[in-house]
Amino acid sequence: INSYVPTLYSGNYVYENYISDCTAPQSFYFPIDSHTQAYTIYTYGQLVPTGNTLTTPRGMPWGSDGMVNLWSDTSMNTRVDQIIRPCDPGWTDVVADGYCYKFIYQPYTWTQAEQICHAEGAILATVFDGNFETVLEGQAINVDFWIGLNDRDQEGVFVWDQLNGSIPLTSGMFTNWAPGQPTPDPGHVTNCVIQEMQVGAPLGKGWVPVNCNLTKPAVCIKRNYNYNYEPTFDSENDLPKGIWSLGVQTQTGPCYVKVYSQSEIQLYHQFVVNVHDDAGLDGAIKAANDNRMIAHVTHQEASMIGIEGQLQYLHIYKENLTIQDVEIFYQRSTCAFEYISTPFSCPAYNFNAMVTGIDSMGYLYQRIKPIFCMSGPTQYSCQHGGAFNNGRCYCQQYWTGQYCEQAICVNGGFPDASETA
Ligand SMILES: [Ca+2]
Numbered sequence: 001i002n003s004y005v006p007t008l009y010s011g012n013y014v015y016e017n018y019i020s021d022c023t024a025p026q027s028f029y030f031p032i033d034s035h036t037q038a039y040t041i042y043t044y045g046q047l048v049p050t051g052n053t054l055t056t057p058r059g060m061p062w063g064s065d066g067m068v069n070l071w072s073d074t075s076m077n078t079r080v081d082q083i084i085r086p087c088d089p090g091w092t093d094v095v096a097d098g099y100c101y102k103f104i105y106q107p108y109t110w111t112q113a114e115q116i117c118h119a120e121g122a123i124l125a126t127v128f129d130g131n132f133e134t135v136l137e138g139q140a141i142n143v144d145f146w147i148g149l150n151d152r153d154q155e156g157v158f159v160w161d162q163l164n165g166s167i168p169l170t171s172g173m174f175t176n177w178a179p180g181q182p183t184p185d186p187g188h189v190t191n192c193v194i195q196e197m198q199v200g201a202p203l204g205k206g207w208v209p210v211n212c213n214l215t216k217p218a219v220c221i222k223r224n225y226n227y228n229y230e231p232t233f234d235s236e237n238d239l240p241k242g243i244w245s246l247g248v249q250t251q252t253g254p255c256y257v258k259v260y261s262q263s264e265i266q267l268y269h270q271f272v273v274n275v276h277d278d279a280g281l282d283g284a285i286k287a288a289n290d291n292r293m294i295a296h297v298t299h300q301e302a303s304m305i306g307i308e309g310q311l312q313y314l315h316i317y318k319e320n321l322t323i324q325d326v327e328i329f330y331q332r333s334t335c336a337f338e339y340i341s342t343p344f345s346c347p348a349y350n351f352n353a354m355v356t357g358i359d360s361m362g363y364l365y366q367r368i369k370p371i372f373c374m375s376g377p378t379q380y381s382c383q384h385g386g387a388f389n390n391g392r393c394y395c396q397q398y399w400t401g402q403y404c405e406q407a408i409c410v411n412g413g414f415p416d417a418s419e420t421a
Contacts, residue, residue, distance in 0.1 A: 012266070013368040014039065015259035016352075018321055019248075022255035027245050031356075032057075033365035034231040034241040035264040035299050038084040038098070038224065040070070043248055045255035046077050054083065057242025068098070084224045085239035091222070094132055099221050101125065103139065107215035110192035113146045114161055117220035124148035125195075125219040126160045126167070129174050136219060137205075140197050146218035149193035149207065155185060158193070178206030185209065195219075231361060241363045265309070265359060267367045269295040270337065273392055278335045281402065285376035287391030289345040294337035295329065295355070302360055309365075311339045311357040318347055329357075346373035377403055 015030035022045055032039060043052055051072075054062040062083065071080035087093050087100030094101055104116055110124075117124050125147045127133050136145075148161035149169065159166035169175070178196050185191070192212035196205055231238050248255045270280035272292050284291035293314055300309030314327040327341040355367045377386075382393035386404035395404035 012261045012263055013258070013370075014261045014366050016257065016321065016368060018254060018256045020254045022248055022250040023252060025247050025249045026255060027247055028257045029243050029245050030259050031243050031364040031366050032239065032241055032261060033263055033265055033359045034238075034361040034363045035359060035365075036239055036241070036261045037263070038082060038239070039259055039261035040080060040082045041246060042258040042260075043079045043081075043246075043255065044077055044257075045248065045250040046252050047079060047255070048249045048251055050249075052079070052081065053247035054081075055245040055247070056240040057244060058240060062244075083239070087224055093224070094135055094221070098224050099132070100224055101136070101219055101221045103145070104218045104220060107217055108146075109215055110146050110150065110212040110218075113216070113218035113220075114148075117218070117222075118163060120220065120222065121163070122220040122222035123163055124161045125221050126162070127174065127176065130176075133174070133176050136195060137197065140195070140217075140219075142198050144194045144196055144198065144216055146216050147193055147195050147207070150191055150212070151182075151185075151209065152191045152212065155188045155191075156182075158182070176206050178208045181207060182209050241361065243364070263365070264299045265365050266298045267295055267311075267355060267369070268297075268337075269293050269355075269369060272340075273390075275340065278337055280337075281374070283372045283374045284344075284346050285391045286346045286349060286373040287376055289390065290343035291345065291373075292343055293327070293329075293339075293341040293353070293355075294335075295339040295341075296337045297339070297357065300360060307358070307360050307362050309358060309360040311355065313356045314341045314344070315354040315356070316344055316347060317352055317354065319351070346371075349373050 015028070017028050019026050041052070054067060056062050066083060066086055068082040068084060069079070070082055071078065073079070082098075084098055091100035091102045102122070104113060108116065114124050125136065127136070127147060149158050150161065151158045153159070158169040160169060190209040190211055193207050193209050194216055196208045231241070246257060248257060270282065271284040272280035272294055273285065273288055273290055275292065278294070280294055295311055297309065297311050302308045310331070311329045314329065315323050316325040316327070317323045324347050325344055327344050329339040329341050332338055332340055350370065350372050353369050353371050355369060357365050359365050376391050377388060377393045379388045382388050382404055384399045384404045385396040386393035386399065393402065393404050395401070398408050400406050400408050
């Protein structure tokens with residue numbers, strides 16, 4: 001795939017479902033929380049050629065301009081679409097790139113233009129591929145403009161301006177130098193690059209390094225989403241929050257849908273068997289019937305309408321995607337993992353759990369976590385006098401760990417001489 005999948009940043013596994021016969025149109029419903037800036041839908045099945053239909057929580061069809069098809073392979077029966085929040089007002093989508101751009105028509109020096117872009121969380125245009133180059137050229141007939149490329153720091157070493165630092169232009173990367181460019185510049189004078197657009201210009205169209213103190217229009221770019229994104233109410237450029245619906249139809253056979261979102265609401269979890277523990281294991285214990293998930297969730301702070309986000313339920317489901325058990329989360333004060341679930345036992349060594357809560361704007365968030373359960377200690381594996389019961393070792397004083405294998409430090413961090421083996 002040419003486009004990269006930005007959902008890998010702050011990615012969350014939100015939803016999955018399987019329907020055994022999708023020859024009649026089927027609807028899949030999934031929640032998108034208020035901190036989501038983009039999400040990706042994976043659809044599997046022998047899909048009809050017209051593709052999927054997507055409906056927002058307000059019941060409006062979601063147009064193709066906000067939906068980027070990253071991948072569609074009928075022979076593999078897969079399709080991947082990214083749904084991304086629109087560009088901020090005044091910015092234009094670079095379709096299929098997850099970028100927005102804006103022209104600064106007033107002429108500035110390269111450094112001034114760079115500062116104007118940076119002030120809006122943007123950078124002077126970085127052109128990584130010919131698609132974007134074509135978009136820019138189509139927008140600026142007969143006008144030269146600054147792009148982010150420059151060799152200001154070291155003569156002949158061109159780099160792309162970024163918000164923090166820069167990216168070197170290396171040999172494998174896309175370039176669009178005007179014929180003969182860049183020319184030798186022994187005096188280190190022509191160090192900022194314009195996109196030369198004038199038809200019949202003496203140097204020809206393409207990238208040309210010129211003096212940075214010339215004043216030119218410029219083009220800024222930024223992503224559809226920001227790292228410090230905070231949702232607002234009724235902003236037309238937020239991704240609509242709430243329950244979305246995806247319509248899927250196959251020519252024959254089943255369909256399967258997975259949704260990954262890119263949201264600032266991140267869930268970190270571990271497993272404990274002791275209700276007071278604030279640190280646990282990466283997996284639950286198969287033999288125990290009192291496993292508990294402990295969890296920490298980011299971006300739960302009260303919003304302007306005063307709701308604090310709240311983790312609510314742990315749904316444990318079996319391989320066929322049916323719910324086996326629902327546990328409840330309780331909030332604990334002064335713990336790093338501020339939520340703890342009611343106890344559960346593992347339905348299998350590997351299973352999925354779906355964790356749901358309400359975000360600080362009152363919208364449902366949902367995360368699917370693959371869970372593994374370990375065999376854990378057996379009756380004869382507890383060390384240092386630990387007693388085995390219900391799938392775990394109860395350790396003697398001064399010993400800890402799953403097998404009581406670890407000495408607790410006393411006496412200011414030095415093991416007690418009488419307790420070291
Ligand atoms: Ca130069």
